Amino acid sequence: MGENGQITSGMYFSGRNLIMTAIGIVIVLFCTLAPSAESVFTKFPKAWTIDLATPLGDFLKFLARKAEIGPFKFSQITRGFGALISQPYEGLKGVVATGFTLYHEEGGKSVIPPMAWTAVTAVFTIVAHHFGDRKLAIGTFATFMFFVVFGIWENAMLTLTLVTVSVLFATFIGLLLGLWGYKSQRINRALQPVYDIMQTLPLFSYLVPMILFFGFGPIASLIATIVFALPPMARVTTQSLQEVHTSVKEFGVMSGCSNRQMNWQVLIPAARKSLLLGVNQVIMLALSVVVISSLIGAGGLGGDVLKALKSLRIGDAVVAGVAVTLMAIVLDRISYAIAMRRPIHWDIAPTWMQRNWLLVKVLLALVGFTGLSFLVPALQLWPDAWVVQAGKSANQMISWISNNFHEQLSGFRDLFIIYLLKPVKLFLTGLPWIGVIAFFGTLGYLLDGWKLALLGIVIFLLIAVGGYWTKAMISLYLVVVSVVFATFIGLLLGILGAVNKPARVFLIAAVDTLQTMPMFVYLIPVVMLFSIGDFPAFVAIVLYAVTPAIRYTISALDRVKPSLIEGGLMSGCSGWQLMTQIKLPLGLPTMLMGLNQVIMLAFGMLVITALVGTRGLEEITLVAIARVQAGDGLLAGLAIAGMAIVFDRYVRAASAIAAYRMGVPNPNKGV
Amino acid sequence: MSSSATPETVLNCIDLWKVFGEGGAKAIAELGPDAPEGAFKERGLIVGARNVNVHVNRGEIFVVMGLSGSGKSTLVRCMTRLHEPTAGQLIVLGQDVTNLSRKELVDIRRNRLSMVFQDFALLPHLTVMGNVAFPLKVQGVDRKTREVKAKEMIDLVGLTGRENYFPDELSGGQQQRVGIARSLTTQPEVWFLDEPFSALDPLIRHDMQLEFLRIQKMLNKSIVFITHDFEEAVRLADRIAIMKNGSVIQQGPPEELVLNPADDYVKEFTKSIPKQKVLRVSAIMGPVDKGALSDVPIKASETVDTVVAQVLMSDGVLAVTDDDNTVVGSIHRRDLVPVIT
Ligand SMILES: Nc1ncnc2c1ncn2[C@@H]1O[C@H](COP(=O)(O)OP(=O)(O)O)[C@@H](O)[C@H]1O
């Protein structure tokens, strides 16, 4: 939104369009309250829907099997791309996870074992120590020990391989796309909505076409991961290149840099810190997605979680979940440490050895431990006998918990279901469709004029026409309830954190951990405690989405200008008045951006909760995978993406208005 | 400047305009050179530089001075074509830069021009050596050769021993020394400095000015130096151009600005600075006086403040000589009166 948009958007609320507002409200009220009888305005008539799923599915199948682009069949192109990715994947997988099996012509076979666990552990520990501190090294070591001791080494290595390969591709492609967007404003503007859809489209919807194009298995999952993790990298790249100081760019021009020299020797190195932070984001996202895409046969730790969840062996799921979380934390901290590293000069001219000290250490460890493992086999492969079977005892412990606390837990759950979830669900699904659309239209108009209104109306109308209305309302109800709840909790905790130092330290640590946990992992404890259904889904969404609410509230309150606070104190405000009269209103624009994040995360988690049996659009996307119904899966996914985008734009507009009214800078400027 | 030969002009701006926004050239043609700021604003345009006519002689320090936002950076960026001038002509080293091809432009930038930036603009991932050698690396000069050249420049700016440091291990003053060394590795003929010392503390700024003068004495470049600090301008300049709202409102040697400010805007600057710091002895001396004392002659090119003590202590008339020790005039205590009050 531009400078002008900001000002006009303020005016929509300031009375000039009062008539419009009144008309809108009347329509909304009329449509929601008046029609008791069934009419075409309450329930979207079946006859008006259009089956888009079947032709879309057929088209995708046609693409996958028969379509030709120029001299090539489309399937050859996809297969070629698959091969490009499968080479490094298979190679790395053989080296760290499974080893290589060679079949001889005479029928025998020989096996080259994978790298010794000691060697892998040593390498990661050394890297962690090189870039980070002792604590990070110890944490890394402990994490890899966890993998061996609990007997999930091979799967952990498989996950690590998937993450590595997808991060490499996503980073590289993202970098190129980002550079392209940086070079041309027009391209950049054209790419933004594509990224929006790529990021909001539920993961499951990606998976079906991937299965069609690449078959069930790790390659499809890798490609889905790459596609999913790519937009943030591209965005970060464009933005951080834009943020490189003008003078640095001018220096490049004045030195007579060619285009290529400018890109690779000036811009990208100058932006390297932000770019590496982008890579850090890509790693976290990739890990999260790789784990989920075990659904289509990628294997690894995600497969463990999934299998255990399906057979309700929660203990095993917990072990795998902890492993995933530990891996996430280690990868996050190491990549962060690399991004934040400051170059230090050498006092005397360094020798080759000194300059490549990390490489030397890593090679020494590799050779050393590989050699040793020939003498001591336990250094190569952790003996089965030493594996701690934590799963079983954890399973027992959990059944003990659910046996003893069953009543409390289910009582708690039922309370929420009866007094919160059920009523809201009934209310939302019972709303006449035309009323809902009128509501979004009016709200959009009030927030930012007819363009935004049109966006809301068109998207919800498309959902109705596609035949997904009821499912969409079920999704919406879960999101709305969770968002309201998460925002409320986040606001309270955030205020607490803003005024109380120890609480703040604790909250920030908790938020950090929650945010590094891959989405999939959230399902484990909620299923453990509350079984399946809407309530565990609700809890998972709230837990996942509460983090930005806390974080943004704290930072919004921190950022209120001290001079304004002093002004308040001088005019005799009490602490409570200071908070409610000054800090909260002034922090509102930033907090609304936090709300935006809450909503986006809620939609993200909503999709995953299909695994614990929610019944909205997300269920369609999940079922579509099993039945390979690409059309249905994609459309339902687009419906979710559409709703997410509507909320995103509405909240951004609200934030801009709040910023304008409070006279503070618009927090979503430049987006 | 000596009056004997007309000095060679290395850079000449003729009716140069920079108007930011679409349709700038058309607006200039329609509105004319004296149109008020508002007329451009109405069309959504911002005037960066307005009808500028300045030139730079070989070997001189030409200072562009003005308040922040007066268009100094815009002007210097037009001179290097970092900004495309909207109208007017620009001759640099005998070439009409306004219609050079991209290749010619790259060529002239690589070999004959260079620039120093207010915020240093160092590359964070390279060492001092890497930064200083960078302009040569871009040209494909081999590592050995370019590091030898770079080392020379690093020594020149007094950073010997810091070759392996990274920019964020250096102080601001040291970083700008790197910036200066880097801009000199390609041995440019015209040297642009956009407020090079404005980001530095006053004490360090003063050191850097002296350092800059020392380097200039050795290299004798043709220099365009931007500053918003009149004292700095006076200390360094052979000639000063004063800018306001994009226009150059007065240009000439420092003495001239101080003695005859063109308007109140210029007068405001000159007021802040003691006259004896600006005026040279030549500006206030009397005619050659046979009876003048000449045992400790006074140089005509010195600024008055450096000789005040000597003149005040002496009772009689003192001889003034030029750089070749030829007597060119005389000075007496009473000549100081209009200057030091
Ligand atoms: N890229 C640009 N686009 C639009 N306006 C600009 C741009 N660069 C500078 N300006 C405007 O031109 C005027 C002169 O700016 P500048 O040359 O940077 O001043 P100075 O260097 O003297 O502080 C200012 O009003 C500034 O806002």
Ligand SMILES: [Mg+2]
């Ligand atoms: Mg400037």
